[in-house]
Amino acid sequence: MPADDMMQSLLKAAESAGDGLPPVEKWNPEHCGTMDLVIRRDGSWWHEGRRITRDRLVKLFARILRKDDDGVHYLVTPVEKQAVTVETAPFVAVRVDRAAENGEPVLVFTTNVGDVVAAGPDHPIRVETDPETGEPEPFILIRGRLEALINRPAFYELVENADIREERGRKTLFVRSKGVDFKLGEAE
16 A cells, blocks of 8 residues: 555544544443452453453443443443543554645544544644653543543654644644644753
8 A cells, every 4th residue: 555545544543543443421320339450550451360361352342331430430231330540541552654635734644542642622632741750741632531641752753753843941842733733841
């Protein structure tokens, strides 16, 4: 597949992100308890202390996951709602591709569970900085209130292609996607 065709395919996948997902935001069952399920920082899913190794099962659970106003992540069906533990973010953005749409740059992210989203107004990038270590922790909004932690290689690629601008007397890194500028942090 030629590179331009591949980029158009990625953009199309990002535009249709969320198509075919169950309407978990509309389901309002009673809270039924807490499930012994942990989504670790590295994107692995663990049930009762054992890693879930079946990708199809993880992807199924990812489809019925939501984060409510209370900040808790839940697996939700029309009749049941189980709280789960998320260490950092439920997903990991494992890849970023650069494309263009109407002359504007577009950053297309792919997650460990196969979600594809284009950073922009509906899918903002945010970076938190650890106050003690100064280490950046970058995220992108995937759907609802669910974010993906941007993995180190993808973040380094963003930094490598970032623009440096002056902001309040400091050199700052920015990336642009779908007409929105996202601040990555200070340049050293």
